[in-house]
């Protein structure tokens with residue numbers, strides 16, 4: 479709602495994934511890009527190896543020349559400021575060395591290393607001869623995210639038998655290589671899948687555990703890739719490893735849960751990286767304020783045209799309107815303005831910014847000032863004492879007061895808008911009809927008020943900005959409230975020559 483209403487989001491972190499490919503999109507660089515985007519980052523990708531694989535396993539691996547890998551890396555870092563790097567499959571010793579050289583030269587602010595060695599299908603993704611080179615790379619990373627078998631290889635030990643042995647092994651790796659270890663429990667038997675950040679880089683061991691319940695699903699292909707990319711992205715935003723792990727794990731659990739329905743492949747399927755976002759945000763694009771304005775104006779075209787056709791409006795314009803009807807209209811208008819002003823004050827109370835609060839408060843004052851002016855120029859307070867609100871006046875005010883009582887600011891200001899917009903619109907056609915001998919000249923002249931034109935424009939802007947930012951359901955409620963008020967504006971102009979049971983009778 480208005481630029482001043484948008485909560486300033488932190489800048490989008492630029493996150494580079496250096497990894498192998500998975501043409502089915504569940505693991506490797508394809509999964510990384512989705513995870514980075516799903517966790518609020520701008521994803522970039524440098525490919526280390528092309529892998530012919532699917533949800534059943536790896537068929538073959540093609541590693542392009544290391545010189546070409548170096549060219550890709552330089553192309554990115556020569557141009558883009560990188561906020562975090564996630565490293566996945568490296569494949570060969572030469573690739574590890576090339577990445578190592580680039581890391582030493584560029585020294586990115588955050589590096590998460592997922593030490594991909596063997597796919598869950600059992601296929602090797604790192605040459606055995608590259609294992610020592612990978613260990614040597616650990617000191618250039620901030621966090622390493624091994625699963626249990628990978629942790630054992632990094633430690634140069636056997637596979638840990640239980641979770642406490644995993645934590646002890648992680649502490650040894652952390653201390654030896656000066657890297658925080660995110661030990662992952664996905665490969666444990668049982669219903670718990672804990673992860674733990676183990677930091678022994680300063681000598682003392684600190685362990686933060688992140689418990690998790692196993693989701694009984696077969697779509698866990700690429701969970702390691704996805705978690706490490708999410709972690710790099712969220713850390714780049716928050717600079718807090720603990721918070722980034724907790725949030726990444728929550729996001730991953732949601733994405734595993736929702737991934738079962740994706741229907742990708744007949745083996746171990748992927749997670750659904752955007753499922754949570756889709757469920758919460760939908761797929762609708764947001765209309766621009768100008769688009770909403772054009773749509774709403776068109777939506778009430780029929781109402782606008784029939785206002786111009788009304789005998790009251792025509793008679794007011796050409797001066798043939800009977801004085802009794804005109805005075806009755808003014809009396810109803812005076813009654814209307816009293817409560818309309820109160821509803822504008824509610825909008826001021828609900829306004830999310832001080833600028834908007836001030837605008838609606840000023841409009842509330844303007845409405846009641848206009849009412850007082852009516853007494854001075856047209857009808858006395860005494861005249862009004864005997865006037866009862868007509869059915870339309872009552873219904874219109876009830877509609878506005880109810881919108882105020884419901885307390886939804888966006889819907890309320892949409893309901894308030896036609897009184898500005900249509901009144902001003904009718905005025906642009908009535909005012910030019912004024913002339914010296916016109917019986918309603920001084921009334922028609924009020925339509926030329928420049929201040930009212932300015933506040934109408936501002937009201938339109940505020941409502942359209944709010945509608946543009948609203949979710950589809952609320953935007954639709956706003957449009958309905960707007961249309962209803964526009965219909966009441968029509969009824970209000972129609973009432974003086976039509977309404978029965980009013981004090982005129």
Ligand SMILES: Nc1ncnc2c1ncn2[C@@H]1O[C@H](COP(=O)(O)OP(=O)(O)OP(=O)(O)O)[C@@H](O)[C@H]1O
Pocket residue numbers: 597598624625626662663664665671672673690691692693694695698699700701702703704705727730731734
């Ligand atoms: N069935 C599951 N239910 C809930 N969380 C899971 C499940 N499987 C894995 N995870 C979570 O996914 C992340 C990756 O865990 P895992 O130990 O399987 O790593 P990995 O073997 O490297 O992953 P990958 O399957 O990509 O090779 C961890 O946060 C783990 O807790």
Ligand SMILES: Cc1ncc(COP(=O)(O)O)c(N)n1
Pocket residue numbers: 497498499500505506507529531566567594596597598599603698699700701702703
């Ligand atoms: C390119 C690439 N990187 C990583 C993995 C590991 O993922 P998973 O163990 O789930 O198969 C993979 N299969 N392919």
